[in-house]
Amino acid sequence: MVPMTKAVAISAVLIILPYTSAKLADRGRFEAAKKQRQGGRRIVAQPRKTLPIEGPKYRATRKHNFKEDVSVSAPSYQADTRIGGVRRPTEVVDSPEQFRRQLSSQLTGCCYNYQSYSAMDMCAMYGNDCESGEQPSHDSGDEECSQAGLSFIGISFSVNTPTGNPYSYQLCDQFPMENLIDRNYDYVMSMDEDGWLVGGGYKSFDYSGKMPYIDSSHTELLRIGSLDPEYGGTSIEQVYSAMDSLSFPPFAVFPEYVKGGGGGGSGDGDNSVPSGDITLIVSIVDSYTDYGTYSTYDDFLDNLFDAMDAVGGGACMDDHDTDPHVSMARGVKFKSLTHQQKYFFQSNLEVAVWQSMYPKGVVIGSHGYAKFPPESKSAKKLYVGYGNLYFFFDRANITKAFLPNRDLTDKELGYATIYSSGNAGTYYEATTTIDFDYNKGSGSKDNSDQEYWEHNPYSWNAKMAKHDMTDGWDLPPGCEQEGETFLGIPLSQYSDSKLQGTKSFQDQFDFENLLDRNFTYIQKFGTNHGWLVGEEVGNGAGSIVDKDTAHIPLFYTGTLNTEMGGIDLKDLIKVVETIDFGELYIKPAFVFQDDDGSIKLQFEADASSALGYLYNSLCSMLGITWNYESPYNNLGLYSNCAMHAAGDRAKYGCGPDNANTGGFCPQMTLAYRVSFQSEEHAAKYLQRSNNYVDYWRSLYPSGVAVGTSKFCPHGGCLALFLQRQDPLMIFSPNQAGSWIEFMGGTVAPTISPAPTYSGGCDDIRNSKLDKCYRKKHARKASAIAWDALGKVGQLSLFLLFFMASTLTLSIFHARARNRKNDGESYLSFFIRDMRGEGKKRKKKLRKKIGKGTLDQDLLEDEQADNKIRTVPARPGKLALSHKKSKRSSTPSFDPDVTPRASGKPRRRPNSGDRSRSATAYANVSAKPKKDTSNSRRQLV
Numbered sequence: 001m002v003p004m005t006k007a008v009a010i011s012a013v014l015i016i017l018p019y020t021s022a023k024l025a026d027r028g029r030f031e032a033a034k035k036q037r038q039g040g041r042r043i044v045a046q047p048r049k050t051l052p053i054e055g056p057k058y059r060a061t062r063k064h065n066f067k068e069d070v071s072v073s074a075p076s077y078q079a080d081t082r083i084g085g086v087r088r089p090t091e092v093v094d095s096p097e098q099f100r101r102q103l104s105s106q107l108t109g110c111c112y113n114y115q116s117y118s119a120m121d122m123c124a125m126y127g128n129d130c131e132s133g134e135q136p137s138h139d140s141g142d143e144e145c146s147q148a149g150l151s152f153i154g155i156s157f158s159v160n161t162p163t164g165n166p167y168s169y170q171l172c173d174q175f176p177m178e179n180l181i182d183r184n185y186d187y188v189m190s191m192d193e194d195g196w197l198v199g200g201g202y203k204s205f206d207y208s209g210k211m212p213y214i215d216s217s218h219t220e221l222l223r224i225g226s227l228d229p230e231y232g233g234t235s236i237e238q239v240y241s242a243m244d245s246l247s248f249p250p251f252a253v254f255p256e257y258v259k260g261g262g263g264g265g266s267g268d269g270d271n272s273v274p275s276g277d278i279t280l281i282v283s284i285v286d287s288y289t290d291y292g293t294y295s296t297y298d299d300f301l302d303n304l305f306d307a308m309d310a311v312g313g314g315a316c317m318d319d320h321d322t323d324p325h326v327s328m329a330r331g332v333k334f335k336s337l338t339h340q341q342k343y344f345f346q347s348n349l350e351v352a353v354w355q356s357m358y359p360k361g362v363v364i365g366s367h368g369y370a371k372f373p374p375e376s377k378s379a380k381k382l383y384v385g386y387g388n389l390y391f392f393f394d395r396a397n398i399t400k401a402f403l404p405n406r407d408l409t410d411k412e413l414g415y416a417t418i419y420s421s422g423n424a425g426t427y428y429e430a431t432t433t434i435d436f437d438y439n440k441g442s443g444s445k446d447n448s449d450q451e452y453w454e455h456n457p458y459s460w461n462a463k464m465a466k467h468d469m470t471d472g473w474d475l476p477p478g479c480e481q482e483g484e485t486f487l488g489i490p491l492s493q494y495s496d497s498k499l500q501g502t503k504s505f506q507d508q509f510d511f512e513n514l515l516d517r518n519f520t521y522i523q524k525f526g527t528n529h530g531w532l533v534g535e536e537v538g539n540g541a542g543s544i545v546d547k548d549t550a551h552i553p554l555f556y557t558g559t560l561n562t563e564m565g566g567i568d569l570k571d572l573i574k575v576v577e578t579i580d581f582g583e584l585y586i587k588p589a590f591v592f593q594d595d596d597g598s599i600k601l602q603f604e605a606d607a608s609s610a611l612g613y614l615y616n617s618l619c620s621m622l623g624i625t626w627n628y629e630s631p632y633n634n635l636g637l638y639s640n641c642a643m644h645a646a647g648d649r650a651k652y653g654c655g656p657d658n659a660n661t662g663g664f665c666p667q668m669t670l671a672y673r674v675s676f677q678s679e680e681h682a683a684k685y686l687q688r689s690n691n692y693v694d695y696w697r698s699l700y701p702s703g704v705a706v707g708t709s710k711f712c713p714h715g716g717c718l719a720l721f722l723q724r725q726d727p728l729m730i731f732s733p734n735q736a737g738s739w740i741e742f743m744g745g746t747v748a749p750t751i752s753p754a755p756t757y758s759g760g761c762d763d764i765r766n767s768k769l770d771k772c773y774r775k776k777h778a779r780k781a782s783a784i785a786w787d788a789l790g791k792v793g794q795l796s797l798f799l800l801f802f803m804a805s806t807l808t809l810s811i812f813h814a815r816a817r818n819r820k821n822d823g824e825s826y827l828s829f830f831i832r833d834m835r836g837e838g839k840k841r842k843k844k845l846r847k848k849i850g851k852g853t854l855d856q857d858l859l860e861d862e863q864a865d866n867k868i869r870t871v872p873a874r875p876g877k878l879a880l881s882h883k884k885s886k887r888s889s890t891p892s893f894d895p896d897v898t899p900r901a902s903g904k905p906r907r908r909p910n911s912g913d914r915s916r917s918a919t920a921y922a923n924v925s926a927k928p929k930k931d932t933s934n935s936r937r938q939l940v
Contacts (some may be wrong), residue, residue, distance in 0.1 A: 056735050094214065109702040110609030111587040119590040119690035119697065125604060125656040128592040130690060133676075133683030144315035146677070148524030149226035149233055150543065153243070153304075155253065155364055156390050156398065157198065157217040164200020168215035169398070170368045171384055173420040174358070177217055179350045180258060180280065180328065185564065187343035189455055190272065190472030190482035192331035193723065194528075197395070198280075207561035209484030209723045213544075216395040219253075219282055219324045222304060225316030225356075227393075231519055232315040234308065236399070239391055242307035245403045248300045249389025250283035250404040250412070252361030255354045257438040258328070258347040260340065273333040273455045275472050280326040280351075285361035289823060291787065333472035336454035348438040353431045357424060362415050363387045363408060366651055373399045386416055394544045395528050462626075465556055465643045465663025468596040469724075470672050476624050478640030482558030483566060487576065487618065489584060490719045491668060491706060492533070492548035505719075506706035509696065511550055514591060514670060514689045521685035526597060526673025532724075533670060549724045552586065552603060552666045554611070555618040558641025560722075567622070567639035573729055573738070575633050576720065579617050582610035583716030583733045585703035586666065588696045591689035593682070597673040601693070603666040605655035609703070610733075612650030614718070615664045619648045705733075711741075851865070 114122060123130035161178045166433025177201035182188045195202055197219035202210045208836040226233025254720035262277045286295035301321050308317060334340035387404040408416060457477040464474055473482045490505035511533045516522050528545025533550040559566035580888030589602045606612055621633040622642055629647030631638055644663050654665025676682035705715030712732065719727035731738045734752055761772035789797065
């Protein structure tokens with residue numbers, strides 16, 4: 001019984017070992033940490049302080065321990081009657097308190113085990129071939145062309161849509177390409193990182209995380225290839241000269257059908273969904289002139305080849321024209337064969353409408369305006385017109401338009417404007433069937449003959465996190481939409497690209513030394529992308545001019561669409577902000593070419609480093625429920641679309657010390673699907689690159705936390721990427737703050753639970769604290785009060801102001817209508833009414849009369865006149881109105897008569913009148929009475 005207890009104790013120690021060995025190499029602390037409780041007793045492993053901590057003997061010991069760890073770490077299962085017999089692992093799961101460990105307490109550094117190993121040695125230990133040159137892709141093309149290229153002359157079908165990239169061209173008013181794509185993922189499960197190449201492109205913020213490119217739909221007429229004459233290419237000037245010498249009419253295009261097949265990615269296998277391309281097949285309509293034997297398009301092609309030969313076109317140019325087609329998407333994976341068939345029916349039904357609309361084809365064009373290239377300094381846009389041919393430097397960059405030799409006829413223009421003029425509704429109503437065969441996959445294979453298949457989400461495994469970005473994902477259970485969003489380490493530097501802006505995120509590694517821009521070793525790229533660490537403007541290969549997008553993906557979070565199983569962006573940021581991780585140290589290991597043909601830089605996968613601990617934490621908090629393991633975080637925010645399991649750990653990742661069954665494998669992709677000129681060239685390239693990696697390994701023997709003096713100055717930051725092109729959010733180690741970093745712009749951190757330094761907000765180290773940030777960026781009281789009202793309060797206040805304004809206008813209008821003079825305008829009355837001259841005169845008169853007391857005024861008047869005016873009998877209304885204007889200004893006084901208002905018409909007195917009357921009566925009654933013969937007197 002004792003040996004069994006000892007074996008269990010050793011097994012428990014080996015399980016905990018990778019989590020407690022993140023300190024610097026110290027044998028005493030290393031052995032003291034091997035303690036575990038078992039059955040209420042504390043079992044302490046036998047100290048071995050005399051054993052080596054470095055060198056071959058230590059590595060041999062670690063390898064032996066690793067084998068024991070793998071053999072005992074697999075969880076056993078037993079029935080759990082409390083949950084109805086669902087099988088649960090018997091291994092102990094960390095409690096929430098143990099889970100919220102302070103990762104920032106780990107000491108800095110990483111990767112101590114293999115400091116003396118070279119890059120070539122590391123390559124072999126990771127199971128890759130970096131010496132023989134037997135790589136997955138080579139090229140055996142024209143020996144005179146040493147640099148393949150992607151530039152071409154063609155027709156554009158680009159459209160600008162509300163859901164697409166706002167900078168997309170509107171060059172095609174005839175074919176609404178957006179009707180052919182499945183942007184809502186009703187049928188499609190996933191695609192490559194570029195997504196739909198037609199239908200408007202993608203915005204910067206998209207749930208799918210696709211590259212935010214403009215619409216690049218087109219059909220090639222002639223592949224120019226390389227633009228560098230030194231490598232067998234043709235220069236841009238030569239292409240322009242040849243095209244300017246030609247004269248061609250507007251060519252009509254006829255849509256044929258949408259087909260699948262072809263392509264195929266690395267993920268295809270027994271348990272994986274098949275992937276392929278989606279293509280719209282079109283044809284150029286043949287038209288003939290009088291007595292012409294060849295069509296106008298055939299004549300144009302002959303003249304084009306002659307013109308290219310006349311200007312000295314290179315060997316990299318195709319010897320024949322390209323079969324017209326529009327590449328719509330690559331690496332597409334459907335949810336099932338049924339979903340695939342439904343998609344092709346819907347898309348080809350749209351093509352059937354186009355065929356009924358344009359039975360003899362249509363000239364492609366637009367009535368809008370555009371400028372080429374888009375970053376041209378010329379602010380003036382040119383009229384697009386119809387029938388243009390374009391030179392594409394790359395598929396997303398048109399540099400020049402070539403106009404046809406004539407305008408459209410009235411009939412051609414009528415067809416070309418059917419859709420843009422809103423007259424396409426009748427065609428959509430009348431077309432309900434498809435009259436052509438569209439079940440054409442790769443070659444002549446009929447899609448209807450395929451064996452039924454359906455995506456099985458439970459065939460997902462943790463190794464799928466190491467994904468080929470040129471192919472679609474196999475999604476886990478509960479996830480209905482792919483997503484390229486991920487957490488990783490930004491490694492990009494300032495790019496020379498004029499199309500997009502960025503800044504440097506690190507200055508420790510110059511990856512330019514790993515590239516082959518002169519095509520000394522490589523032959524071509526298998527995609528439209530060239531070097532992913534920054535492509536040159538005007539590169540000879542015609543690759544998409546991307547800025548530097550160097551990064552190490554660590555954790556793929558998937559889509560941000562909560563309705564499709566993802567996690568909301570703000571919720572994702574909240575969860576990551578709660579993770580307390582240390583400075584992320586990385587160390588280059590070797591350069592290699594993987595099974596998909598991509599060139600990558602492998603970094604050491606140290607499971608006991610801060611990077612490994614962070615990966616463990618992310619899986620535990622945001623990973624998907626898998627193998628009876630569920631994620632946990634304090635906020636209760638989760639996702640079904642993360643490409644990592646909740647039970648996955650760094651120790652299951654790649655590398656000689658790990659199990660090679662999980663998703664932890666820090667790599668940086670340099671280029672996709674690279675073809676070398678030969679095996680010897682491949683071997684020389686890898687040798688040259690790994691020699692430079694050896695320099696980095698000697699420069700940073702224990703790794704380095706990357707950063708710059710202006711970005712993450714202490715190094716080791718984590719970034720949230722919507723896609724590989726640009727980080728969105730930056731998280732500092734030790735919970736020192738997070739801030740937005742997007743498209744070269746930045747916003748200062750506003751959330752920081754970091755400890756407060758002495759000096760308060762005057763200390764710059766406290767500037768990231770919420771209190772100091774609010775103090776420095778205090779808002780105005782009016783803005784706070786306005787926001788405090790809320791939407792309902794703001795709307796109510798607006799309605800109150802509006803109603804008060806309308807009431808004021810109504811009152812003024814009614815008043816003006818009754819009081820304005822004949823012929824007087826409302827404006828004149830308003831000005832006169834605002835002046836108020838009559839009111840002011842009356843007000844002054846009242847003030848003058850009211851000075852002093854009433855008895856004093858009366859006595860003064862009496863002394864002045866020394867007589868009393870007799871008031872006759874009360875006149876009639878007519879006499880009263882007549883005498884009103886002839887009222888005497890000399891008042892008379894009769895003490896026997898009760899005083900009242902003088903000769904004005906009777907009115908209801910106000911409070912002021914009553915007070916003055918009372919005072920006057922009191923004062924007058926005190927005077928001696930005088931005899932008079934008249935019985936009625938009046939006070940004036």
